[in-house]
Amino acid sequence: METKDMQQVNQLSAETLTKMHAYWRAANYLSVGQIYLLDNPLLKKPLTLEHIKPRLLGHWGTTPGLNFIYVHLNRIINQYDLNMVYIAGPGHGGPGMVANTYLEGTYSEFFPNISADALGMKRLFKQFSFPGGIPSHAAPETPGSINEGGELGYSLLHAYGAVFDNPGLIVACVIGDGEAETGSLAASWHSNKFLNPVHDGAVLPILHLNGYKIANPTILARIPREELEQLFYGYGYKPYFVEGEDPEQVHRQMAATLDTIVNEIKNIQESARSNGFTERPQWPMIIMVTPKGWTGPKEVDGLKIEGTWRAHQVPLAELREKPEHVKILEEWMKSYKPEELFDENGTFNEELAALAPKDKRRMGANPNANGGLLMHDLNMPEFRKYAIDVPKPGKVTGEATVIMGAFVRDVMKLNWKKRNFRVFGPDETASNRLSHLFDLTGRTFTGEIEETDDHISPDGRVMEVLSENLCQGWLEGYLLTGRHGLFSCYEAFIHIVDSMFNQHAKWLQAANKISWRAPVSSLNYLLTSHVWRQDHNGNSHQDPGFLDIVVNKTAEIVRIYLPPDANTLLSVTDHCLRSRNYINVIVAGEQPELQWLDMETAVKHCTAGLGIWEWASNDAGQEPDVVMACAGDVPTLETIAAVEILRQQFPELKVRVINVVDLMTLQPKTEHPHGLSDKEFDALFTKDKPVIFAFHGFPLLIHRLTYRRTNHDNLHVKGYIGEGTTTTPFDMVVLNELDRFHLVGEVIDRVPGLGSRGAYTKQYIRNKLLDHRAYVTTYGEDMPEIRNWQWRQSKG
Missing domain, CATH: 3.40.50.970 (Thiamin diphosphate (ThDP)-binding fold, Pyr/PP domains)
Incomplete structure (x- = not known):
């Protein structure tokens, strides 16, 4: 089978290879145009500074390789009727993704303003890395993208995540050699140990080695070939090398390699789906070695550009300081022969456009890259039937x-x-x-x-x-x-x-x-x-x-x-x-x-996001003396335990207990859709009474969420303050002063008039904390009265 496919590629007509090369030239032309041009998209007039963006942003070095791969993937999609998504891992490879989706027609379909003509091309160029435009990397705005290219390291993970339970999908994932140095990407290679060809799709990793990152050589491009090959064999892959500088040679290598790989993937899947899973297969991958900034300026001002780190971003970045470089830019762009690629109206040559897949087979239009189109709602069980019975x-x-x-x-x-x-x-x-x-x-x-x-x-x-x-x-x-x-x-x-x-x-x-x-x-x-x-x-x-x-x-x-x-x-x-x-x-x-709410009460409580726990409160029909708020399971336990102590020590004290499930309800409604209005917040937390808030996390977060509220000055938050060690559960809250005894102390200190009457209670809680310390350091566990505590108060 491999021999037949190799012959098939070698027998591709010179005309087909010429067309594929021309398609690549068109993608490169559009990529350079995005980085540089404001106007004159077809270079019908001599290029001047007026046609060039004042700020030149973008990354050229990785882009021609991305374009080259895209053209070849288009061919195998057509030849084998593949369902394929393209992930561009190299940072800021956006010009290539945008150029190719524009050439295949999907970009203009999603963005009709960017039409398939000279005006649309002008707009395409202007919007790139321009105020009000699009980012320089693959982003949500980029058709066909499911990977945010602005931060490196996640492309291969997204690729594998996409094919789990997706048996008909192949994801071609291009990994830049700079990206390959990140920790997350280095670990990503092991994802093949979790891929089952019976019911999962396939990932085709394409490691694109062009030698450099922004200013330094890359690790994988500078290790011996044998070592590199062994590395990926060790990861469990079968690496194929595609390398060179001569476009025709590399075109033929890539075409032959892709034919071989497609058939290997099909064989792996067909065998597993016919015979069942027996052992982890050795999945193919490509290591593509081409010059950085391929087809760009080879030398400028005596400095080598193509194949060096200088091609990484904008090779000609000082056009206003060095206007003689405008001519070099014009020659560079004209080297792609745009007059052969686009007609007088700026429309892409029909014969070349025919190389792209059709409809949803286009990688920019593949619904897998817009997953909401394919999503089915989960069939959900009735969660209430799993409820714990909470009679009290x-x-x-x-x-x-x-x-x-x-x-x-x-x-x-x-x-x-x-x-x-x-x-x-x-x-x-x-x-x-x-x-x-x-x-x-x-x-x-x-x-x-x-x-x-x-x-x-x-x-x-x-x-x-x-x-x-x-x-x-x-x-x-x-x-x-x-x-x-x-x-x-x-x-x-x-x-x-x-x-x-x-x-x-x-x-x-x-x-x-x-x-x-x-x-x-x-x-x-x-x-x-x-x-x-x-x-x-x-x-x-x-x-x-x-x-x-x-x-x-x-x-x-x-x-x-x-x-x-x-x-x-x-x-x-x-x-x-x-x-x-x-x-x-x-x-x-x-x-x-301990469990607090029966299921119906829990549903109502969660629907509201927060609420008064009437069974723990005793302020019904009147203003409370203090509000005891809590968010989190352990803070809730300590709050309720503190309330019990308060009810025993100060029976006349009116206490309101508020539990918060949805933290975002604390923000004003103007800042978060779940937020309470100021009127609602004031009704719950009062306008002038002390609020003791026991919180799961860092106390400042509650202050951030509530700083605009009327009663914020009376809000006192207890939470995690960075104190922790190997200890007991209750000692953890004591160390951070979130325990029931410290909460009671906060109430005594904050409620007007309670301080003088609370001296004995203060002494009681101080002694309890001393008892706690002595017990845990002696026995290595919390006191029985803490471990076995239950709520015993009744309402009223």
Whole structure:
């Protein structure tokens, strides 16, 4: 089969190769035009400074290679009727993606103002890296893109995420040799150990080595070929080299290599789908070695450009200081012979345009790159049937994420045939108490499996790998191609993907403003094993600061939920899995905890986002003396315990208890769609009474969200202040002054007139803290009255 295909390529007519080369010239011409030109798009007039942008931005060096690959992928799509998506990993390779989608017609379809004529070409050029225009990298505005090219390292992860449960799709992923040096990309090569050819698609990695990044040589371009080849054999790939400087030679190499690879992929898939999965295949990949800035200026002012780091960005960047360079730019652009590529009206040559695939086979129009078009709603079980029976608040104990795990298991079960839901996590599914998933499925792995392995299977639907980066990148690719998922992680270590979160949030923000981008499923985080129950692992595992990072993003995208018990967690999870175009962060503990709300009350509470807990309050019909607010499971426990002490010590004190599930309700409605109006906020939190707020995270975050509120000066927040060690659960809250005794002390200090009457209570709580310290240092666990505490107060 390989021999036949090699002959087929070698027998391609000179005319076909000439046309492919001309198509590449057209893409290069349009790419250079985007970087430089404001006007004169077809160079019908002598080029002058008036035709050139005042600020030259963009990256030329990687672009001709991206264009070359795109042309060749078009050919194999047509020849083999492939369903293919193109991911451009090299940073700022946007000119190539835009040029090719313009040539194939999709760009003008999505943006009719950028028409397929001279006027449209002029607009295409002007908008690039221009105020009011488009970014210089592949972005949501770029048809066919599911990868934000502005930050390096995630392309191969998105590619693999896109093909999981997508058996008909091939993703061609171009990895720049600079990008290959990032940690996330270096780990990404192991994604092939999770790809099952029976029900997954295929990824074709194309490592594009052009030798340089912005100012330095790249690692993989400077190691011996044998070492490079062995590296990728070691990763489990079969590398094919395509290399050279002569275009005709490289065209023929690439065409022959792609034919061979397409047939290898088909053979792998057909064998697995006919005979079942037997062993992990050796997937093919391409290592393409071409000059940086290929076909650009070879030398300027005696300095070599093509094939050096100087070609990385804008090779002729000082046109106003050196107007003689304008002639060099004109000669460069004319070397592509635009008069042979476009007619007098600027329309692309029909014979060349015919090389592009048609309709949805065009990579810019492939619906997998606009995944909302392919998305099907999840078939959801009724979450209420998983409820814990809570006859009275604070009496029943349950493990919230264990209950959630049963619900998520059945989400997966109901959507099993659709294969459109997966759970991702860094080796923590069992640790985070989601083990009910293993009633149905195992962890995905296509490598060698031993008898002692637990719930490991090539058909598993739980994606576990000890890399938060891989989990995040896979999930993003999975979501952006129309599927659904959940990412479970230890709270402290979700910081590893801070930057990836940022980029996905920016992607969603931009996509929301693009009419042709269909909404996709939300990215859902479950953060558990959180700061207050990492007492056994110590300070390294204690950090709730991801919430602060999330709140920095635009309000139209982010949501944060702090359900206090299992029933509220079920309600929140159901809501998040149904939502679109958000990033939802759920923080919930996995340890046995007291349960507060029956299911119907929990649903109402979560729907409102926050509310008064009447059963814990005694201020009905009058103004409270103090508001006790809480957000988070452990802060809620400590708040309710503090209220009980207050009710015992000061029976006349009017206490209002407010629990917050949806953190964003604290912001004004003008700043977040979930926010309360000032009138609503004042009615709940009062205009002038002290508010003691027990919060899961850093206290300043609550102040950030509420600083415009009327009663902000009376808001006193207790939360994580960076104190932590290997200790007991209750000692963790004591160290951070979030415990029930410190909360009572705050009330005594803040409620007018209570200080003088509270001296004995102050002494009582001080003694209790001393008792606590003596007990935990002697016995290594919390006092029985803390461990066994339950809510015993009645309303009134």
